[in-house]
Amino acid sequence: xxxxxxxxxxxxxxxxxxxxxxxxxxRILFYTQRIHAIHEVRGKxxxxxxxxxxxxxxxxxxxxxxxxxYCSWKDHAINIIDTPGHVDFTIEVERALRVLDGAVLIxxxxxxxxxxxxxxxxxxxxxxxxxxxxxxxxxxxxxxxxRVTQQLRDKLQLNAVMLQxxxxxxxxxxxxxxxxxxxxxxxxxxxxxxxxxxxxxxxxMDEAQAKREELMDAVSMFSDELMEKMLExxxxxxxxxxxxxxxxxxxxxxxxxxxxxxxxNKGVQVLLDAVxxxxxxxxxxxxxxxxLDKEEAEISVTNDSEDPLVALAFKLEDGRxxxxxxxxxxxxxxxxxxxxxxxxxxxxxxxxxxxxxHADDMEEIDGAGAGDIVALFGIDxxxxxxxxxxxVNLSMSSMHVPAPVISxxxxxxxxxxxxxxxxALNRFTKEDPTFKTFVDHETNETIISGMGELHLEVxxxxxxxxxxxxxxxxxxxxxxxxxxxxxxxxxxxxxxQTGGSGQYGRVAGFLEPLExxxxxxxxxxxxxxxxxxFISSCDKGFQRSLAxxxxxxxxxxxxxxxxNDGSYHAVDSSDVAFQTASIGAFRQGYAKANPVIMEPVxxxxxxxxxxxxxxxxxxxxxxxxxxxxxxxxxxxTVVEAEMPLAxxxxxxxxxxxxxxxxxxxxxxxxxxxxxxxxxxxxxVKAYEDQKKDA
Numbered sequence: 001x002x003x004x005x006x007x008x009x010x011x012x013x014x015x016x017x018x019x020x021x022x023x024x025x026x027r028i029l030f031y032t033q034r035i036h037a038i039h040e041v042r043g044k045x046x047x048x049x050x051x052x053x054x055x056x057x058x059x060x061x062x063x064x065x066x067x068x069x070y071c072s073w074k075d076h077a078i079n080i081i082d083t084p085g086h087v088d089f090t091i092e093v094e095r096a097l098r099v100l101d102g103a104v105l106i107x108x109x110x111x112x113x114x115x116x117x118x119x120x121x122x123x124x125x126x127x128x129x130x131x132x133x134x135x136x137x138x139x140x141x142x143x144x145x146x147r148v149t150q151q152l153r154d155k156l157q158l159n160a161v162m163l164q165x166x167x168x169x170x171x172x173x174x175x176x177x178x179x180x181x182x183x184x185x186x187x188x189x190x191x192x193x194x195x196x197x198x199x200x201x202x203x204x205m206d207e208a209q210a211k212r213e214e215l216m217d218a219v220s221m222f223s224d225e226l227m228e229k230m231l232e233x234x235x236x237x238x239x240x241x242x243x244x245x246x247x248x249x250x251x252x253x254x255x256x257x258x259x260x261x262x263x264x265n266k267g268v269q270v271l272l273d274a275v276x277x278x279x280x281x282x283x284x285x286x287x288x289x290x291x292l293d294k295e296e297a298e299i300s301v302t303n304d305s306e307d308p309l310v311a312l313a314f315k316l317e318d319g320r321x322x323x324x325x326x327x328x329x330x331x332x333x334x335x336x337x338x339x340x341x342x343x344x345x346x347x348x349x350x351x352x353x354x355x356x357x358h359a360d361d362m363e364e365i366d367g368a369g370a371g372d373i374v375a376l377f378g379i380d381x382x383x384x385x386x387x388x389x390x391x392v393n394l395s396m397s398s399m400h401v402p403a404p405v406i407s408x409x410x411x412x413x414x415x416x417x418x419x420x421x422x423x424a425l426n427r428f429t430k431e432d433p434t435f436k437t438f439v440d441h442e443t444n445e446t447i448i449s450g451m452g453e454l455h456l457e458v459x460x461x462x463x464x465x466x467x468x469x470x471x472x473x474x475x476x477x478x479x480x481x482x483x484x485x486x487x488x489x490x491x492x493x494x495x496x497q498t499g500g501s502g503q504y505g506r507v508a509g510f511l512e513p514l515e516x517x518x519x520x521x522x523x524x525x526x527x528x529x530x531x532x533x534f535i536s537s538c539d540k541g542f543q544r545s546l547a548x549x550x551x552x553x554x555x556x557x558x559x560x561x562x563x564n565d566g567s568y569h570a571v572d573s574s575d576v577a578f579q580t581a582s583i584g585a586f587r588q589g590y591a592k593a594n595p596v597i598m599e600p601v602x603x604x605x606x607x608x609x610x611x612x613x614x615x616x617x618x619x620x621x622x623x624x625x626x627x628x629x630x631x632x633x634x635x636x637t638v639v640e641a642e643m644p645l646a647x648x649x650x651x652x653x654x655x656x657x658x659x660x661x662x663x664x665x666x667x668x669x670x671x672x673x674x675x676x677x678x679x680x681x682x683x684v685k686a687y688e689d690q691k692k693d694a
Contacts, residue, residue: 011079187269
């Protein structure tokens, strides 16, 4: 089952909310004959788009989970992952990009480069994913692909080069001029499936020549041969141009720009051609793994089907038939009946069923080779685990997981709901590394944490629907932190004498603010005043102290604890004694180190008609927002600000009523900042009252 890896493409489709990702994927599936009828995202036929298989996705018309599918176009096998646009589901995009070789970045020809496009582009850059830009919705009023291409250069610093130019725009969109072949391409038939190639209309010829020159100047940088032919004014073969574009794209130094309208069935087949021509195959991308037998030394993965298997589980789903694990194979083959090892747990597993996914349908397969994306059934693992053949102990380096910023308390209404809720939470935390849950021992409430209001809302809704777990939801809580602002000494002795052996430990040193990171322990003990075996006990004691600050009971971060003196007792000193002494020492130093409360601050972008600019800015100022900049685009304004997360609750309702429902906002975590004095006093008072009530 040797497969030509040169003809495999693993691509992701990502973009800002409502740029048309799912609509585009639906068209791709139709033209590659995976589906025989096109359904819309908010379709009147009640079916919903193929890739939005979850009930909630169909109702809200948004993508929540990235869905994987497989299709083939002109003898190339293409694995596609349609990712969500909402920043709350960032991890879905991260995990998709981790296993993809290339991506299509979709932009709306009216909205242009929006806040989430910037986030997605940053993620693609982090994982070094080559991309093609597709400017969608060229049939909409106000469409301007030239402006969007310029924004790709200015806002995303991409070397964006147009490979096409539109013939007509807005409601007059007829087709594209292909600047590589210098032909006009039209999409006829009700579903745009009849492609007609004509000469370029005379009135567009001059502009097309100028754009072609721009294209040739940009791509000649990636091919000396092509540059020579240009200088000698010889005929340049198309294949040479394609090769140069591909080289630039793979080097992440060129971003080809395509355009069209997925909804109006224009430009999709040409985009598929570009995916085959310019995006990398698995062997074009260098992937590294960590060798667990050699102290996590980095080694390259070969992409060869003859070598032992190395695969990464990048996504889990609880399907109708048990746990479904999506894996990307990096080298070797995986066959039904094989024994594989989870290198994190060391557990062996037998491959029972192997399937290729198509949204929520699946087809059984016997085996898969390097570079494939397939799914396994009935294998117990967590998201981000690596699987290998026995005898190989490699781990694919894991993905970046952002920390949760918002929490909610949830309470089951009765015992049945309690059982169902714990089943649901168990599954969700396994599936989604950004979704955390724990029990607050003081209030005995279950707390769930995630990336935003929508993120948690979706999980609560899924709990009710998929698990029949009826829960009551408390008010949202912000993930505050505490930290210190100055250096402070401590010198604490713990002495306890009750019948038998006592406890004794003295710890002295100082706490100081730590610029980078959460906690650091420095050992400056000389002369054995604290024996070596108790140094780690001091560290443990300090770490235990970080769990809860004294101001509002929030976790403490940004502290360096240094010990430089102490004393011990030959009989009464023990691990427990020094841990307890360190906790006392930490509290003593913390109280003197001027502790403050830190809050998560979000980067917020509000987009709306220019007439509401004043109202939007006013609403941000009222909520302690700091406005960073405003951009006018046509009659639309984008206001960017930094806002404390605590002030963002219910903002969507306020914004809708201020702007007659015409403005929308996106937000993502930016940083932690100190809360103002007045707010800190309120938080401390609320915490004191809560302790009294308890």
